[in-house]
Amino acid sequence: MSFVRGSRLTPDRAVGSVLLVVALFAPLIFNTYWISTLLTQMLILGVVAASLIFLSAYGGMVSLAQVAIYGVAGFALGNLTTNGNTKGLNLGWAEVPGIVVAILIAVLVAMLFGALASRSFGIYFLMITLVFSVIANLFFGQVTSVSGFGGISGIPIPDFLSRTAHPERLYFVTLAVALAMYAMMRYVARTPFGLTLQGIRDDPVRMSSLGYNVTLHRTLAFGFGGFVAAVGGILFVWWNAQIAPSTIGLSATIDVLVIAVIGGLYRLEGAWIGALVFVVINNYAQDVSFIGDRFHTLIGLIFLVIVLVSPDGLIGLWERATSARKRARPGDITEERGSAELTPAG
Amino acid sequence: MVAVPGWRRGPNWLAVLTGVAALAVAGCGSDNKSSSDTGSASAPAAADTTAAPAPAAADTTGPDPQPAVAPRSGGSGTPIKIAIMSECQGAFGSFDNQNMAGAVAALSQFAGAKPKNPNKPKDGFTGGAIGDHPLKLVGVGCGNDQADTAIKETRRLMEQLGADIMIGPLSGDESIAVANYAKQHPDKTFVDGSAGAQDTTLKVKAPNFYRFNGDGAQWNAGLGDLAFNKLGWKKAAIISDDYSFGWTSTAGFIADFCAAGGQITKRVFPPLNTTDYSSFAQQLPDDVDGTFVAVGGAGLIPFLKAYEQAKGPIDSKKFIGNLFWGTPGQFEQLGPRVSGAYIGGAGTAGDLNTPAAQDFATNIIGKWFKKIPPGGDAAPQSSSTFTYGYYVNTWGLIKGLEAVKGDISGGQKKLQAAMAKVTLPAPYGEIKLDDNRQAVTDVFYQQLYTKDGKLAVKTIAKIPSVDQTFGGTFSASTPAPGRNFPTCEKKSLPWIGKSQPVKVVG
Numbered sequence: 001m002s003f004v005r006g007s008r009l010t011p012d013r014a015v016g017s018v019l020l021v022v023a024l025f026a027p028l029i030f031n032t033y034w035i036s037t038l039l040t041q042m043l044i045l046g047v048v049a050a051s052l053i054f055l056s057a058y059g060g061m062v063s064l065a066q067v068a069i070y071g072v073a074g075f076a077l078g079n080l081t082t083n084g085n086t087k088g089l090n091l092g093w094a095e096v097p098g099i100v101v102a103i104l105i106a107v108l109v110a111m112l113f114g115a116l117a118s119r120s121f122g123i124y125f126l127m128i129t130l131v132f133s134v135i136a137n138l139f140f141g142q143v144t145s146v147s148g149f150g151g152i153s154g155i156p157i158p159d160f161l162s163r164t165a166h167p168e169r170l171y172f173v174t175l176a177v178a179l180a181m182y183a184m185m186r187y188v189a190r191t192p193f194g195l196t197l198q199g200i201r202d203d204p205v206r207m208s209s210l211g212y213n214v215t216l217h218r219t220l221a222f223g224f225g226g227f228v229a230a231v232g233g234i235l236f237v238w239w240n241a242q243i244a245p246s247t248i249g250l251s252a253t254i255d256v257l258v259i260a261v262i263g264g265l266y267r268l269e270g271a272w273i274g275a276l277v278f279v280v281i282n283n284y285a286q287d288v289s290f291i292g293d294r295f296h297t298l299i300g301l302i303f304l305v306i307v308l309v310s311p312d313g314l315i316g317l318w319e320r321a322t323s324a325r326k327r328a329r330p331g332d333i334t335e336e337r338g339s340a341e342l343t344p345a346g
Numbered sequence: 347m348v349a350v351p352g353w354r355r356g357p358n359w360l361a362v363l364t365g366v367a368a369l370a371v372a373g374c375g376s377d378n379k380s381s382s383d384t385g386s387a388s389a390p391a392a393a394d395t396t397a398a399p400a401p402a403a404a405d406t407t408g409p410d411p412q413p414a415v416a417p418r419s420g421g422s423g424t425p426i427k428i429a430i431m432s433e434c435q436g437a438f439g440s441f442d443n444q445n446m447a448g449a450v451a452a453l454s455q456f457a458g459a460k461p462k463n464p465n466k467p468k469d470g471f472t473g474g475a476i477g478d479h480p481l482k483l484v485g486v487g488c489g490n491d492q493a494d495t496a497i498k499e500t501r502r503l504m505e506q507l508g509a510d511i512m513i514g515p516l517s518g519d520e521s522i523a524v525a526n527y528a529k530q531h532p533d534k535t536f537v538d539g540s541a542g543a544q545d546t547t548l549k550v551k552a553p554n555f556y557r558f559n560g561d562g563a564q565w566n567a568g569l570g571d572l573a574f575n576k577l578g579w580k581k582a583a584i585i586s587d588d589y590s591f592g593w594t595s596t597a598g599f600i601a602d603f604c605a606a607g608g609q610i611t612k613r614v615f616p617p618l619n620t621t622d623y624s625s626f627a628q629q630l631p632d633d634v635d636g637t638f639v640a641v642g643g644a645g646l647i648p649f650l651k652a653y654e655q656a657k658g659p660i661d662s663k664k665f666i667g668n669l670f671w672g673t674p675g676q677f678e679q680l681g682p683r684v685s686g687a688y689i690g691g692a693g694t695a696g697d698l699n700t701p702a703a704q705d706f707a708t709n710i711i712g713k714w715f716k717k718i719p720p721g722g723d724a725a726p727q728s729s730s731t732f733t734y735g736y737y738v739n740t741w742g743l744i745k746g747l748e749a750v751k752g753d754i755s756g757g758q759k760k761l762q763a764a765m766a767k768v769t770l771p772a773p774y775g776e777i778k779l780d781d782n783r784q785a786v787t788d789v790f791y792q793q794l795y796t797k798d799g800k801l802a803v804k805t806i807a808k809i810p811s812v813d814q815t816f817g818g819t820f821s822a823s824t825p826a827p828g829r830n831f832p833t834c835e836k837k838s839l840p841w842i843g844k845s846q847p848v849k850v851v852g
Contacts, residue, residue, distance in 0.1 A: 033505040086545050086826030087590075142588065142617045144829065149589035149618055150519040150543075151493060154526050154550070164530050241530075242523055246492040283502060286488060296435075 011322045016269070023175055027168045036167035040239055042279045043174040046272035047181050047232035049259040051225040054185045057266040058194060059221045060121070060201035065113050065129035066229040067256050068136035071248030073106035073233030075140055078152035078243050088152040089145065095158050103230045110226020111219060118218035121204070133253045141245035151244025155237050174235050178272070181228050185268055188224060197221050262306050264315030273314050277302075408698075409771030411705035414713075418458030420475025425482040426752055429503035430736075431514025431524070431539060432468075436490030437643070438516055441732045443467045443718045445539055446486070448736030449513050451714045456744045457481060465717040476744070476752030484509045489520055496520035500527050504534055510754055511535045513740050516732060518543030518562070518591050528552040533757035535765065537743045540735025542692075544594045545826055547784035548814055554758070556765050556783045558742040558772075559693055559735040561814055562591055563598030563827065566690040567789050568809035569638070569666055570602025571842045577663060577688075579635035581609045585626060585649070586640035588615035588829070595640045595668045595690070597827035601816040603638075604834035606842055615829055620645055623652035632657070635664065642670040650680055662686035662794070669731070674794060674801035685796045688806070695774055695790040695805040696729025697850040704851065706773035711737075728773075738777060738785075742768050775808065782822075786813045790848070804852070807845040 027035050048070050055061040075088075080101060083092030093101075117128040140147040157163070161170045188194050196217055200207045204214045237243055246252070255278065263274025281302060285295035310316040432445040447467035453459040459474025459481060461467065474481035485507040487499035496515050500523075503509045511534065515521055521541030528536040529552040538546070538557035542565065547557050573579040582603060586592035592615070600610055611634055616626040623641075627649065630637060641649045646667075654660060660683045671689040696707065711718075711733060712725030721727050728734070746765035747754075754761050769778040775788030789812050790805050815821055816832075817839045825831045 033501070037501050037505060086549055144588060150522070153493065153519075153522050162530075240494065240497060241526060242493055242497070244493050244519065247494050283506070287485075 011325070015318075026171070032167045035171045036163055038279050038283055040171045040174050042272065042275045043171075043178045044232055044235045044239060045256065045259055045275040045279065047178050047235065048229050048271075049256050049263065049275055050178075050181060050185065050268050050271035051228035051232070052256060052260045053263070053265055053268055053271050054189070054228065055221060055225045056260070057268070058189050058201065059197050059218060059225075061117075061218065061222065062126050062257075062265070063117075063129045063222070063225065064126060064253050064257060065110075065117075065132035065136075066225065067248050067253045068133040069106050069110045069113070069226045070229040070233030070236065071136055071140065071243065072109045073102045073230035074237040074243040074247070075147055075152065076102035076105045077234055077237050078155045079146055082152060082155050085152065085154045087148060087150060095156075099234055102234060103227065106230030106233065107223055107227050110229070111223040114219040114222025114226070115215075118215045118222060130253070133248070134250070137245050137249050140248070147243075147245060149245060151242060151247065153242035155241050155243070157238045157241060161238060170239060174239070177231060177235060181231060182268055185228065193217070193220070258303055260313075262303060262313055264310075264313030264319075266312065267315045267319075270313050270315040277314065408700035409702045409773075409776055411702050411709065412455065412771060414455045414710075415458050417460060417473060418475045419473045420480030420752075421478040423475075423478030423480070423752060424754075425480045426476060426747065426754060427482050427484045427508055427510045429485045429487065429507060429509035429512045429514075430470075430483065431487035431489060431496065431499060431503065431512055431516075431520075433491065433516040434488040435495075436492065438489075438491055438732075440720060441516070441730070442488075444721070444727055444730050444732040445514070445516060445736045446470070447711060447715050447718045447724065447727070448733040448738075449539075449740040451711050451733075452737045452740035452744060453481065454714045455710050456741055457747075461714050464715050465719070467715055467718060476747040479752030479754075487512075487514060489515050489517075491517045491520060493519045493523035497523050497527060500524055504531065509534075510758070511537075511743065513537050513736065513743065514539035516540050516735075518546070518594070521546040521557075522550060525550040525552045525555045528555040535743075535746075535754075535758050535761055537739040537765075538735070539739060540732045542594070543590060544597070544814065544820060545590075547782045548820060549822060549826065551782050551822065553783075554762050556739070556742060556746075556768075556779065558738040558768075558770060558777050558779070558785045558787075559731075560785055560787050560789055560812065562594035563601065563816065563820065564785075564787070564812045564814060565692050565789055566595055566598030566668060566791075567602055567812040567816070567841060568791055568807065568845045569599050569688065569690050570604070570608065571606050571809075571839075571845060572688060572791065572807075573599075573603055573636060573638075573666055574606035574608045575843065577636065579603070579608060581611050581634045582636050582638060583612040583614065583630050583634045584610060584638045584640065585614040585616070585630060586638075587642055587645065588617050590826070592618075592640045592642065593827040593829070596638065597820070597832055598690070598816070599638045599640075599666070599668075600834065601819040601832050602839065602842075604832070605817065605819075605837045605839045607836050608834075610834045613829065616641065616645070616649070618645075621648060623649040624655060627652040627656040630657070636666065637664060638666050638668075640668045640670070642668070646670055647676060647680070650684070654680075659683055666690070671794065672792065672803055674803055677794075677801050681801050682796065685794050685801055687794050689792050689794065689803070691790040691792055691805070692731035693774065693787060693789055694729045694731055694734045695792075695808070695848065695850075696726070697805050697852060698774060698790070699849040699851045702771070702773045706737075710773075734774070738770055738772050741772070742770055742777070742779075745770065775810070780813055780815075782814070784814045786811055788812065791845075805848055805850050808848050809841045809845045812841060 052066045055063050077098055079089040080091050080093045081098040113132045120128050141149050200214050208214045259274035259278045263270025285298050430449050432442050434442045450461050450467050450471045453471055453474050457474045459471040462469040470483045485503045487503050489496050516539045518541050521543050522545050525546045536555045542562040544561045584596050586596040612631045614626050614629045662684050665687045668690045669692045677684050707725045707728040711728035715724035718724045718727045745768045749764035750760045777785050777787045780786050789809050792803050793806050819832050
């Protein structure tokens with residue numbers, strides 16, 4: 001176990017710093033479309049996928065309900081802050097209380113989902129959360145007072161984030177929020193709660209016999225993951241100005257899982273890497289003439305190749321490259337892995 | 347370092363499961379399967395007048411046929427970059443080429459362009475110019491009837507590919523999203539494709555979004571008048587899909603029927619994609635004179651069967667359907683019993699015997715295209731609401747551009763002012779725009795009848811100059827059509843009692 005966290009410049013930190021600088025200066029490097037559409041979308045999808053990866057990496061819970069929770073936050077915000085539109089409750093609240101209450105509702109729903117699912121493990125957990133996702137989709141599709149099939153459109157965005165006037169501002173807000181979420185998840189993973197969660201991930205029976213309340217920890221973790229997803233939902237609604245049941249349909253649920261798997265299911269950074277690959281392919285594949293309308297098939301094939309070449313996703317490729325380099329250095333056999341680096345020595 | 351058994355290599359079962367799921371979703375997404383609800387939007391191409399002779403006073407008037415302009419390719423002016431938002435996935439994915447055929451035919455007929463491939467409208471066009479300004483197709487969007495995708499594609503077309511003007515989208519919720527997008531981008535211009543949501547123009551009111559086709563409620567104008575005054579319905583029930591198109595479609599009937607003096611005693615709303623309609627059929631009352639059915643797509647036949655189980659055989663004079671009834675082939679098992687039922691249209695009437703209507707099929711759509719895949723020959727597909735919608739909207743755009751000689755400088759303000767004044771001598775009747783830039787247009791209703799032992803559809807009557815407001819029933823300040831709106835009110839509508847029988851070919 002390595003607790004060495006000094007200022008040594010690891011390849012991870014070097015690349016992370018470079019990427020951070022690129023992200024900060026992105027408006028100087030990329031055109032407006034990339035900034036206001038592709039990169040912003042990448043950061044938002046990354047936040048949602050990161051909530052999934054957090055649960056998966058630190059809690060051993062692969063959840064398909066993250067999209068449902070982000071949808072709950074998005075629909076709640078839409079209902080609370082929209083005014084004079086034809087669909088939804090049109091409560092016309094101000095932004096700040098709207099955001100707070102929307103996130104609160106989403107976290108409560110996440111806690112409820114978590115309480116119901118937390119006794120299940122592995123594929124059973126996956127199936128239960130898939131059911132949550134389907135329930136959320138059908139709920140918003142059929143309860144016409146809060147949404148209905150067509151969803152809520154014309155959701156207001158704070159003036160200072162207007163896409164037309166300031167295309168880069170939402171990007172920077174999203175970037176800041178994404179970094180904050182990333183830091184928060186890293187932090188939580190290192191708290192006693194996070195360490196207990198990892199213990200439960202590795203051996204729930206042993207943790208239970210040591211006196212830890214396994215179900216409660218998993219429920220709380222699910223609620224925390226729900227919070228991160230809900231923040232992503234708020235950003236999504238600002239970015240998209242509307243939300244519909246199809247936004248949180250099965251296809252969107254699988255998209256986020258695909259992003260997480262492409263990136264790598266055990267390191268938070270993978271979420272944004274997977275999201276970048278997904279968003280860029282999704283956008284440009286249909287411009288390639290021989291692919292045309294078959295771009296979904298192409299995305300499926302690329303995904304399969306990534307999963308076959310590296311079951312640990314793109315982060316896995318990077319890890320193998322760096323650990324191979326490390327192994328070549330005699331005397332340094334420490335291997336750092338996000339999920340395992342701070343687990344108690346066993 | 348703690349070894350985490352089983353975790354180190356990642357959950358392989360998950361990777362496999364996700365792969366399968368992703369491919370399944372990919373398969374669904376890219377499969378252009380035709381769905382039964384949408385084929386219905388094609389109006390009949392031919393009808394047998396001997397089965398129901400048109401009255402002597404039938405209306406055969408209409409705009410004159412519009413000749414094609416000479417091919418042109420423009421000069422040194424700034425190119426006008428056009429994007430077309432079509433649909434290549436989802437329930438309407440198979441109408442991709444119809445959409446493109448409508449748009450490209452209008453550009454060929456009126457702006458001197460030429461289809462790249464007369465057998466595949468999706469390939470777009472070459473040439474074409476307005477004044478000195480060449481036309482350039484920068485991209486074709488691929489929608490899937492979902493608002494999110496429509497926005498994503500609109501952004502790609504307008505922001506990444508730099509289009510000045512967009513034509514589309516196809517369906518209702520997409521158009522509401524695009525109209526909201528248009529509002530935020532006042533220096534670009536948008537014309538609808540074939541979308542029929544009422545909110546798009548009535549509520550969103552984007553000053554740079556124009557729609558030269560009717561909305562879902564307008565398409566059903568005249569049916570209430572028919573039910574009350576000709577079929578003698580005094581009390582009616584409605585059953586409708588519980589989403590915006592169903593509500594809007596039903597709203598047109600309710601506004602019309604109640605204005606004429608009828609009463610709606612029961613409204614039943616099965617959720618979209620219901621498979622078992624028995625409980626909903628049971629909810630329909632027995633003490634009504636008729637039922638208006640706006641259940642669409644895969645639900646229509648299951649509903650009618652459930653109705654027969656609950657209430658006995660269908661009496662066609664006690665049913666009026668919306669455009670989803672326009673595909674006679676689907677009624678195989680109910681054939682003779684639904685024969686005689688009246689149905690609402692989609693603003694088109696392919697069997698209309700006027701020079702402009704027939705010219706549209708043979709000398710415009712049939713001239714520029716030989717085939718529109720996957721439907722086969724092009725001319726019979728001219729009266730599809732998608733072909734027609736994209737055609738009239740593109741034509742309206744061209745007329746606006748002509749008025750400013752292709753000058754889109756100055757944030758397109760001159761073009762947008764000119765667009766609002768455009769009137770079109772369109773194949774199925776003149777189209778002009780109201781203050782919300784929404785078409786005021788003639789609409790038609792049709793009837794199912796039996797021809798050579800098989801069910802067919804013919805156009806019966808035209809309702810002239812139908813506007814979106816239904817005499818004030820719908821306005822910016824009223825709620826959107828929904829489960830309880832519109833309420834039932836008697837009032838005067840300009841077209842009540844004014845429907846004109848039409849002469850059809852056949």
